[in-house]
Amino acid sequence: MSDRKNTDETRKRLLDHGVALMLMNGYRGAGLADILKAAQVPKGSFYYYFESKEAFGAEAIGHYLAPFLRRLTERLREPGKSGLDALAGYFRELAGELEANGFKGGCLLGNLMGEIADASPASREALKKGVDRYRDLLAEGLARAQTEGLARKDRSASAMADLLIDGWQGAMLRMKIEQSAAPLHAFIEETLLGYCAA
Template identity: 50%
Template sequence: MQKITQKQTKRENLLNKGVSLLMVQGFHGTGLKEILDAVQIPKGSFYSYFGSKEDFAAASITHYIAIYVERLQSYLEQSEGNALGAMERYVQETMRELEAIEFKGGCLLGNLMGEIGDTSGVCRMALKTALDCYRDAWELALSCAQREGSIRADKSAREMADLWINAWQGALLRMKIEHSTVPLKQCYDELLGGLFKA
């Protein structure tokens, strides 16, 4: 078993706090001092972890999406033979979490795509990689469901995964302004419960 160093723990703490603050305050509204103070790391030490604030935001994006990809994969592993059910449980859990925090934040990817997606090359690439990774997880889930016969086979799993990501991101943005999971439920009902079904 690999030993986790104190530096790795501090880096993890920085990323966890960074995700929380970036989600609510955005890139420009979040100061490095605020993050460092929250995890009790001296300001001068920041650059031993990240080369710049943009590098930090890019690492936060990667850190953020890994959690959601792992969760979807975990549901798939626990639901052998019922990939559609795994996807449904994943979406329902996500909606419950968003309701519990009263829709604050939404999705870090969507928030940062709108704020800095076209102004920071480093963050744009991290966002693209994160979206591709998330899309690939959905493609795998959808292809499993296709093999099981619960998802239509006349469209590729990749096409449907792309459509899901596009629609879900838009629904998350609407959720933020409407303070309601209705847009998410519509996305879920129309795609997983409708268009995608066999």
Template identity: 50%
Template sequence: METRNIKFKKDKILDCGVQLLMEKGYHSSGLNEILGAAKIPKGSFYYYFDSKEQFAVEVIWHYIEPFITRLATELSVHQNDGLQALKSYYAGLINEVESTNFKGGCLLGNLIGEIGDTSEACRKALLDAISRYTNLQQEALLRGQNHGSVRTDRSAKSMADLLSNSWQGALLRMKVEQSIEPLNAVFKDLLDDYFKA
């Protein structure tokens, strides 16, 4: 019971961290803001995290997990056709982004731009999160190739990398354009066209 309670409290702090880092970034989020957002005393913060940098590392892991779970769920629903799993997954993301008025974008992309080359611990956490996410997309595309819905003259890995890179760029454009059109373009150009067999 105690372990579950500790995990619940830590997850609550990490949820606040995702929100705060998404809205303000790493450098503009001071420890007092983190403590205030999570409604915890300083001692509690240091019970869970050694430093602000370690907090950011765990926020990155915490942030990516629902996306991994969600994509894995789509893969289990569309077991054979990985392309359909990706289309269903990305259509859901586009709908959610539109409903939030284009706020936030992707925490990974935001942090890559802000601290990707200044914090080694965060750089490694970002690389790990991106790798896990891209590997799952690669698995989806490989399944699509085996199913016959995805082209086979390109490797599943190169297409998964292209999808991740294009999506991150589209999220940045979405924020400045205040439009889902860049996301729709990635969906249409890659999932509805370039990747198809």
């Protein structure tokens, strides 16, 4: 195995375990020693892969978000589904996974927005980039639904997508305190499907 492949695999392992620990304990609660131990990487090796914990946190945001963006893209590309059906299916799938996981963790983006966005310029930039990419995909589905005559046209797809992000993050916070999927399903039925054309 090449040194480059070893380096890439170790880096990915650090990010995987770092994301898991940050979801459970927050950014500040995920210490470097805990991340290194979970990833089975020797102490002192962290700075070979990342220049700082702040740089690690910024990269972890993109690492965490990548599979969600892939999944949303796949849902939007499914043949025979309207834009609204694709979005509703995506959010229903996420709600089911959160419920199956006992409502733990929530969304790393939302968690970090509240914890470190105002303290870390690198993380704030990574969060903004991630939210913008998410918003653009949601807007793509909503624009398609507008073209299909299924979504209201008195608001732009981008503006509605921004509200979807805000509503989903709020629903996940309510989910955590209520230990219930009801806020997630209410978001899907009332906010997302509330965009249906009259």
